[in-house]
Amino acid sequence: MTSFSGAARFLLLTVVGFTGNPTTAGAASASPASGWRSDLDWAALTSKLSSSASLIDTSYENYAGECGPEFSEPSPTNHALIDQPSGMCLPHLYLGWETSWPRSSENGHLNQTFDQAFKDLFVNPPADLDSFVLDPINPSLNLPSKVLFPTVASDVVAAVNFAKDNGLEISVKNSGHSYQGASSKKNTLLLNMNRYTHYAPTGITDCDASILDSTVAEDLSNQPCLLSFAKNKSSLIRVGGGENFDKVFRAVIAANEEGGYKYHLVGGAAGTWGGLGKVVSEVQQGADSTVVQLEMVLPNGAHVKFGPTEWEDASAEGFIVPRTKVVSGVCRSNPDEHDEEKWIWESCPEDFGIDFNDLYFAVRGGGGGTWGVVTSVFLQLHDYLPSSPYAFNMLAPTEECSAITPQYAAFRALYFSAPSFLNVTKEQSLACGASDELAFIWCYGEEDIMQAWTRFLDLNNLTDPAKASCLQKLPGAPGYAELLILGKSNDRFPGKVPDAPPPSPLGNPFAYVLVPQSWIDESESVENLQTVLENAAGGALSPYYAFGGAAASGSDQANSLSQAHRNAAFMMALIFTADEEAYFWGNLFPQMFDISDKTKFPPVFGSNHAGFLTTGPLKEDWTKPCPREWTFEERREKCISFQEAIYGTERLARLEAIKKAVDPHFVFNCGNCIGNNLPEASKTQDGKDDGSSPAAAEPLLGSSSVEPSGASTASSSSSFAAAIATTAVYLIINII
Numbered sequence: 001m002t003s004f005s006g007a008a009r010f011l012l013l014t015v016v017g018f019t020g021n022p023t024t025a026g027a028a029s030a031s032p033a034s035g036w037r038s039d040l041d042w043a044a045l046t047s048k049l050s051s052s053a054s055l056i057d058t059s060y061e062n063y064a065g066e067c068g069p070e071f072s073e074p075s076p077t078n079h080a081l082i083d084q085p086s087g088m089c090l091p092h093l094y095l096g097w098e099t100s101w102p103r104s105s106e107n108g109h110l111n112q113t114f115d116q117a118f119k120d121l122f123v124n125p126p127a128d129l130d131s132f133v134l135d136p137i138n139p140s141l142n143l144p145s146k147v148l149f150p151t152v153a154s155d156v157v158a159a160v161n162f163a164k165d166n167g168l169e170i171s172v173k174n175s176g177h178s179y180q181g182a183s184s185k186k187n188t189l190l191l192n193m194n195r196y197t198h199y200a201p202t203g204i205t206d207c208d209a210s211i212l213d214s215t216v217a218e219d220l221s222n223q224p225c226l227l228s229f230a231k232n233k234s235s236l237i238r239v240g241g242g243e244n245f246d247k248v249f250r251a252v253i254a255a256n257e258e259g260g261y262k263y264h265l266v267g268g269a270a271g272t273w274g275g276l277g278k279v280v281s282e283v284q285q286g287a288d289s290t291v292v293q294l295e296m297v298l299p300n301g302a303h304v305k306f307g308p309t310e311w312e313d314a315s316a317e318g319f320i321v322p323r324t325k326v327v328s329g330v331c332r333s334n335p336d337e338h339d340e341e342k343w344i345w346e347s348c349p350e351d352f353g354i355d356f357n358d359l360y361f362a363v364r365g366g367g368g369g370t371w372g373v374v375t376s377v378f379l380q381l382h383d384y385l386p387s388s389p390y391a392f393n394m395l396a397p398t399e400e401c402s403a404i405t406p407q408y409a410a411f412r413a414l415y416f417s418a419p420s421f422l423n424v425t426k427e428q429s430l431a432c433g434a435s436d437e438l439a440f441i442w443c444y445g446e447e448d449i450m451q452a453w454t455r456f457l458d459l460n461n462l463t464d465p466a467k468a469s470c471l472q473k474l475p476g477a478p479g480y481a482e483l484l485i486l487g488k489s490n491d492r493f494p495g496k497v498p499d500a501p502p503p504s505p506l507g508n509p510f511a512y513v514l515v516p517q518s519w520i521d522e523s524e525s526v527e528n529l530q531t532v533l534e535n536a537a538g539g540a541l542s543p544y545y546a547f548g549g550a551a552a553s554g555s556d557q558a559n560s561l562s563q564a565h566r567n568a569a570f571m572m573a574l575i576f577t578a579d580e581e582a583y584f585w586g587n588l589f590p591q592m593f594d595i596s597d598k599t600k601f602p603p604v605f606g607s608n609h610a611g612f613l614t615t616g617p618l619k620e621d622w623t624k625p626c627p628r629e630w631t632f633e634e635r636r637e638k639c640i641s642f643q644e645a646i647y648g649t650e651r652l653a654r655l656e657a658i659k660k661a662v663d664p665h666f667v668f669n670c671g672n673c674i675g676n677n678l679p680e681a682s683k684t685q686d687g688k689d690d691g692s693s694p695a696a697a698e699p700l701l702g703s704s705s706v707e708p709s710g711a712s713t714a715s716s717s718s719s720f721a722a723a724i725a726t727t728a729v730y731l732i733i734n735i736i
Helices: 005-017 042-046 060-072 078-082 114-123 129-133 153-166 223-230 245-259 356-363 399-403 405-417 426-430 449-459 480-488 517-522 527-534 578-592 632-638 642-662
Strands: 054-057 146-149 169-173 188-192 204-206 235-240 291-297 303-312 323-332 373-383 387-392 440-444 471-473 513-516 568-572
Touching (some): 153 169, 153 291, 153 303, 291 356, 323 356, 405 449, 513 578, 517 527
Antiparallel strands (some): 387 471
8 A cells, every 4th residue: 555654754744843944035045146056147147037937946845845744735836836935836745856756865876775765755755754754955956056037038048057057967847847846956047937927818819811822931930820721721820838738728718708609729738737637529739749949048058949841641551640851940049138029039150059859759748847948838729529528426426326436447448448339439438538537527629428428337237327427427517628627626716727636745656558569459359458557557447548540640750758658459558566565577568568679679768657666677677577676776777777768779869869969068967767777987077069960851760870778678546546546447347
């Protein structure tokens, strides 16, 4: 059983122990010369910032005093954590320590074992845990010591240049949603983007068809609309680098309510984070085709915007969006100008040295926090489709419905991954999706949920009308976000799109496996589907169904999202205990994935749900788990890395080469991000070429002669705490 008793003690002690300490902005020193790295000329940085920007010193006391109390609230929410004055709060409390493990360590736990971490966090918290979590100088603390709240792009430019010139690292945070804690790191200058310019409230553009015969303007001003028209779309929304999906959803809702419902946003499943989110119906799009243009401040201090400027039809190959052929970018020639109306976009200098094709590939799918700072992005809006939400045992919960929860989980698995067994068409199946919150199914367009549910019950001799009524269509809201606001909004933050999961001491420790649809389809019956569900970590019944359809066909073929992600049937937790991990690598993994080429480890895990203890198998034998009795240093040396298990050997090689080209000084070096696990010797601290270069700009697959770190050249999931976690998986044996 997972134990959070130690975290509970920490909560109590932070609330009591720091009572009386200031927890407002005044608690963090606003003096640029004080605190961390006082030897540097921070006044030079503040002199270049806009009047609304804020640079403050921060400490453990801010983290404990501002962030800790929220975790003891009856209904904690990340909305409260995001707005705390110091900007340090994280959605999972233990992310404030390296590897989410408060035990003291001078070297990031490298000489301590995985087993010890697992026991401390999940089995038997040590008696002296209090001494670790209450120690303000614990070397395992992983909190920034200075925080900048930029409000305009020039603030970000100034910060990046200051860091580059002074050998500092930068960490970046929007909401902090990262199970591995990529947005918080000790000895870094944190750029908290929460106060950055909000574009979304006035950011919707309805493109003018009169530009259809135009060429792309030199300043890329018409590029977003031209690309949208090429995808048979006509509306966009510009989103600021600090706006989470709550803000964007509400901007779209406001526009729909004012002008009649016409827009649909593909966004995150929760208000306080981002990701692929609800990927359903013909509006299904991957991260690549939803993003139309990016604006960033790069590690070299350049403020750029870039996007596809040449594309071609790819429908003959089964793709529903054009293939990106060329990506172009421009640089701002007056980067110190605070007023956006006076920005000047021109061709980048001859010595700029960054390939926008590579950068576009890396940024879309290659993780955040490592390529620079996104200051704004144009996202594709789609034509509005009414939603049809369904909920199991929600409107009037009964024990009878609770008793058939495993059957309902089996129904969901069949509807999404083997719909023909329910006489449901693929198109009807793809009209719906679901997160790993078991109760809900969300549909857009033509679907067959209630009829399929009735057929399922008939097949399993569960014809009682009371059982049929356990699944019901939810009334009362025109869209996904509207329904969440209506039914699940936190009372302290009414009107905001709620978060999921809410704040907790620990997030997912391991990653979710991307279960291939092709493997599900291999079995003539639903045997493979039954096998994977029966082996879910902790007996959890709720995979993440946001795959299939246009998640694969919506690719522009110029992005780094793994093909395993695009071709997955669903994503689910299959690893927690040592036995579960051994069974996955020894039995399920060789069945699911092609491991015939021992020089190319395949992508296995979904990046968004990859937790802080995620590691691949042994390098020398992919069917053996990384030994838990080893130290983290041994695991790093002898096991497939976090990054390689997500991207695969080939794609990781290209991403690492791009990282070295874009950020040779590793100004951005967040935990478990691309390049973070590279040997220190391979990081060109002096900025000189170390002999590596990005792979040629082959859009989808790419290639590189650069061997990735840990390349395989040798021959808590939120579901864990669900009430139904110990229930045996039930599948429709009658039709196997």
